[in-house]
Each structure stands twice: as structure tokens, then as C-alpha cells.
Amino acid sequence: MTLADLNSRFGIADQLTFIDGPNGLVFAEIDNALGSAYICLQGAHITTFRPKDQVEPVIWVSKFAKFAPGKSIRGGAPVCWPWFGAHATESSFPGHGFARTVMWEVTHSAALPGGETEITLALLETEQTHAQWPHKTRLELNVIVGKSLKASLNTSNLGDTPVQIGEALHTYFQIGDIEEVQVTGLENTVYLDKVGEVARKTQSGAITFNGEVDRVYVDTTATCTIVDARLNRRIVIAKTGSRSTVVWTPWTEKADKMGDFGPDGWRQMVCVESANALENGVTVAAGETHRMTVEYSAEAM
Ligand code: BG6
Numbered sequence: 612m613t614l615a616d617l618n619s620r621f622g623i624a625d626q627l628t629f630i631d632g633p634n635g636l637v638f639a640e641i642d643n644a645l646g647s648a649y650i651c652l653q654g655a656h657i658t659t660f661r662p663k664d665q666v667e668p669v670i671w672v673s674k675f676a677k678f679a680p681g682k683s684i685r686g687g688a689p690v691c692w693p694w695f696g697a698h699a700t701e702s703s704f705p706g707h708g709f710a711r712t713v714m715w716e717v718t719h720s721a722a723l724p725g726g727e728t729e730i731t732l733a734l735l736e737t738e739q740t741h742a743q744w745p746h747k748t749r750l751e752l753n754v755i756v757g758k759s760l761k762a763s764l765n766t767s768n769l770g771d772t773p774v775q776i777g778e779a780l781h782t783y784f785q786i787g788d789i790e791e792v793q794v795t796g797l798e799n800t801v802y803l804d805k806v807g808e809v810a811r812k813t814q815s816g817a818i819t820f821n822g823e824v825d826r827v828y829v830d831t832t833a834t835c836t837i838v839d840a841r842l843n844r845r846i847v848i849a850k851t852g853s854r855s856t857v858v859w860t861p862w863t864e865k866a867d868k869m870g871d872f873g874p875d876g877w878r879q880m881v882c883v884e885s886a887n888a889l890e891n892g893v894t895v896a897a898g899e900t901h902r903m904t905v906e907y908s909a910e911a912m
Contacts, residue, residue, distance in 0.1 A: 612716070612717075614629055614630070614631060614637065617629040617637070617717060620717075621717045621719075621720040621730070622720075623720060623721075623722050623728060625642075625643075626641060626642065626643045626722055626728045627639060627640070627641050627720055627728050627730065628640045629717075632651065632678055633678040633679075634678055634679050634680060635680065636651055636652070636653050636678050636679075636680070637651070637652045637653075638650060638651050638652070638658070639652070639717070639730055641728045641730070641756045643722075643726055643727065643728050643756065643757070644663065644726050645662065645663055645726050645727060645756070645757040645758045646660065646661060646662045646663055646727075646756050646757055646758060646759075646760065647660070647661050647663070647756070648660040648661075648670075648754070648756045648760065650730065650732070650754060651678070651684065651687075652714060652715055652716075652717070652732065653680065653681075653712065653713070653714055653715070654683070654684070654689065654690060654710065654711040654712055654713070654715065655690055655710070655715040655732040655734070655752040656684050656687050656688065656689055656690065656711060657670060657687050657688040657754060657760070657762070657782075658670070658672045658676075658684060658686065658687035659671070659672050659686075659687060660756065660760045660907070662757075662758050662759065662908070662909055663758075664758070665844070665909050667785050667842055668785045669760070669784060669785060669846055669907055669908075669909050670686075670687060670688060670760070670782060670783065670784065670785065670907070671686050671687075671783045671784060671785035671786075671879060671880040672684065672685070672686030672687050672783070673685040673686045673871055673872055673873060673876050673880075674873050674876060675870075675871050675872060675873035675876060676871055677871050681712050681713075682712060683707075683711050683712055684711075685783075685869070685871040685872065686783045686880065687782070687783060688762070688780050688781065688782040688783070689707065689711040689780075689781040690710045690711050690752060690764060690778075690779075690780065690781075691707035691708055691710070691711065691777075691778055691779040691780075691781050691884075691886070692708045692710040692711075692734075692750060692764070692766070692776065692777075692778045692779075693708050693710070693744055693746075693748070693750075693766075693776045693777065693778065694707070694708045694776070694777040695707060695708070695777035695778060695779050695857075695886055695887070695888040695889075696777070696888065698743075701743075704743050707779070707781065708777075708778075709739070709740055709743055709744070710734055710750060711781075713734065713735065713737065713739065713740060714735045714737075715732040715733060715734050715735060715752070716732065716733055716735050717730065717731070717732055718731050718732065718733050718751070719731040719753075723755065723757075725757065726757060727755050727756060727757030728755070728756045728757075729753065729754070729755045729756075730753075730754050730756075731751055731752070731753045731754075732751065732752050732754075733749060733750065733751045734749075734750040734751075746768070746770055746774045747768070747769040747770035748766055748767060748768055748769060748770070748774060748776075748895075749765075749766075749767040749769055750764070750765070750766055750767075751763075751764075751765045751767075752764055752765075753765065758908065759906050759907060759908035760905075760906070760907045760908075761904065761905070761906045762780060762904065762905050763902055763903070763904040764778060764780060764902070764903045764904075765900055765901070765902045766778070766893075766895055766900065766901045766902075767895075767899070767900040768895040768896065768897055768898065768899055768900075769898075770897060771897045771898075772897055773894050773895065773896050773897060774894070774895050775892055775893070775894050775895075776887070776892065776893050776895060776901070777886075777887060777888050777889075777892045777893075778886060778887050778888075778893070778903060779855075779857060779884045779885065779886035779887075779888060780884060780885050780886075780903070780905055781857070781882060781884045781886075782848075782882060782883065782884060782885075782905075782907070783880045783881075783882050784837055784846050784848075784880065784881055784882070784883060784907075785842075785879060785880065786837060786839050786841070786842065786879055786880060786881055787839050787840070787841020787842040787879070788841045788878050788879070789820045789860055789877070789878050789879075789880075789881060790820060790821065790878075791839070791840045791841045792819075792820065792837055792838060792839050792840070792841075792881060793817040793818060793819050793837075793838045794817060794818040794835055794836070794837055794838075794858060794881070794883060795817045795818075795835065795836045795838060796833040796834055796835035796836055796848075796856075797814050797818060797828050797831060797833060797835060797856060797858070798814055798815070798816060798817065799813060799814060799815070800813070800814050800828045800829075800830070800831045800833070800856075801813050801814075801828070801829055801830065802814060802826040802827060802828040802829065803826065803827045803829070803889060804825070804826055805825040805826065805827065806822075806823050806824065806825050806826075814828065817838075818858055820860055820881070822862050823860065823861060823862040823864075823865055824858055824859060824860050824862075825858075825859050826857065826858050826859075827855055827856075827857050827886070827888050827889055828855060828856045828857070828858065829854070829855050829888075829889055829890060829891055830854055830855075830890075830891065831854065831855065831856055832850065832851070832853065832854060833856070834847060834848065834849045834850070835847075835848045835856060835883050836848070837881060837883060838912070839912075843911060843912050844909050844910060844911055844912055845909065845910050845912055846907060846908070846909050847906075847907070847908050847909070847910065848883050848885065848905065848906075848907055849905065849906045849908075850885040850903070850904060850905045850906075851902070851903070851904045852887075852901060852902045852903040852904055853885040853886060853887055853903045853904075853905075854887055854891035855886040855887055855888040855889065855891040856883065856884065856885060856886065857882065857883075857884035857886050857888065858881070858882065858883055858884075859881075859882040859884070860877065860880070860881050860882065861877050862877065863877070885903065885905045887903065
């Protein structure tokens with residue numbers, strides 16, 4: 612669909628416009644009285660979100676992000692699907708699945724009575740996606756931009772046998788400084804520590820950061836809060852249909868190797884990912900839809 616077609620079918624005056632971005636990527640630009648956001652049609656990737664009452668965005672995107680066809684964008688809210696992390700058996704398949712790097716199509720938009728803007732995107736199946744995922748599924752992301760950001764990742768099994776998925780909304784949150792934040796909500800929760808020798812541990816107290824953190828917390832449906840002493844705010848991350856939470860920060864060495872954080876960019880972000888990973892992978896029965904939803908909001912402290 613051309614930009615003109617997108618705007619005439621799904622554009623909403625004073626709220627939603629489709630625009631050309633770098634390297635031929637197309638973005639939905641949402642700006643209403645309550646909040647603003649950009650969503651890249653490649654990957655259905657929300658790249659940033661800011662409630663109007665916040666000076667700083669709630670969702671971080673790297674100033675050095677590479678916006679390129681077929682490449683994942685550093686920052687925002689990448690959709691990891693239909694597996695999380697490395698593929699179980701095929702090492703040549705992309706980490707975190709293919710959903711974040713393939714094209715999606717817009718299927719719906721609406722101006723909601725409360726002033727929010729709603730948009731729905733569906734993953735476009737191609738020979739490339741079928742080669743890595745032969746199952747009959749439909750994946751949709753529904754996003755509502757208002758004072759908070761709501762997103763629902765919906766996996767429908769259109770086949771006649773059960774399908775097993777792993778998934779995450781791998782969201783990068785904007786913070787003042789990684790050394791001055793705490794993440795609460797995961798106290799006493801078991802996690803897989805992926806830094807160094809992989810080990811299962813139990814969280815004691817709030818999470819604080821003074822080095823690389825790469826943890827998959829399992830069997831948790833808890834709301835998490837990023838308590839940010841530098842920006843004097845809390846970001847609240849509520850979720851449903853998700854039984855894992857991933858907490859990740861690369862720290863200096865790893866961020867430098869990744870090449871798209873820029874100098875010290877990693878200090879202003881922390882990933883708190885609502886997920887179904889490891890033993891929390893989801894089996895979607897034939898004919899059923901599994902929904903994982905999140906709501907991100909920010910409040911002053
Ligand atoms: C996290 C993983 O979810 O994503 C980390 O737990 C990984 O191990 C990180 O490094 C970033 O992944 P990517 O593929 O976006 O660079």
C-alpha cells in the first residue's frame with residue numbers, strides 16, 4: 612500500500628499520519644492531546660512513546676539506531692515472536708524470532724472517545740516467514756496511545772494442531788541513569804541469570820544495577836515499577852497473559868560491541884520485557900487466540 616493509500620484508509624486528522632522514514636521505512640506518527648508515539652511498519656515496532664505530561668519519553672530509542680530494511684531497531688518495543696532468544700534447534704534462525712524485522716500491514720485505526728488513538732497491525736506472511744514458521748497462525752499487535760501506552764500481542768492458531776510459541780515485548784524504557792534506578796515487583800522471584808555461567812537464582816529485594824544484567828524471571832505475572840531517582844518518576848509496567856519478565860542492560864563493554872548504542876547511550880535505558888519465555892512458553896490450542904497485553908504509564912514521585 613502506498614503512503615497516500617495508507618493515509619486515506621487509516622489516517623486520522625490531527626491524530627495519525629503515515630510518513631516516510633529513513634531508508635524507505637514507513638512509520639505511523641501518532642500525536643493526540645494525551646500522548647505521542649511512532650510505530651515502524653517493519654516489525655510493528657513502537658520506536659518511542661511520550662505521554663504529554665512527561666518531558667522525557669517513556670520508551671527510549673537509541674540516537675544511533677540503524678533504521679534499515681530487515682534489521683532490528685535498537686530501542687523502542689521490538690516484538691520478539693514466535694520464539695524468544697535463540698531458536699531451540701536451528702542456530703541459523705534469527706535470535707528473538709523474525710517478527711521484529713519483517714513487514715506488517717495496518718488493518719485498523721480509530722480515534723477513541725477518551726481521546727486515545729488506536730491502531731492494529733498484522734504480520735505479513737511470506738515465503739521467508741513460512742520457511743522458519745510453517746504453522747498456520749495470525750499475529751496482530753493492537754496499540755492504544757493515550758496518557759498510557761497499551762499494547763496487545765495476539766497469536767491466533769488457525770491450524771488444527773496446537774502451536775507452541777515464545778514471545779516478548781522487548782521494551783527499552785527511558786531512564787535518567789542506570790545507576791540511579793531500581794526495578795521493583797520481582798522480589799523473591801526465581802530467574803535464569805544469563806550473565807557468565809547460566810544459573811537459576813532467586814531475587815532478593817529490588818533490582819539495582821552496577822554491571823551487565825540479563826535475567827529471565829519466570830512464573831511471574833507481577834506489575835513492575837522502574838523507580839527513577841534522577842528523573843523523579845516511576846514507570847509502571849502492568850501486564851496480562853505473560854508469565855515471564857526479562858530484565859536487561861548491556862553495560863559498557865557489551866553496548867560498545869553492539870555498535871548502535873553510541874557512547875553511554877546504554878545508561879539512559881533499561882529493558883523490562885513482558886514475555887513468555889523458557890518454561891513459560893505458551894501452547895495455543897487449535898482455533899484459539901493467546902493475548903499478551905501490557906500497559907506502560909509514568910507518574911511523578
Ligand atoms: C535480551 C536478551 O532480551 O535482549 C539478551 O536477554 C540480548 O541476551 C538482548 O542481548 C538484546 O538482543 P538483541 O538481539 O536485540 O541485540
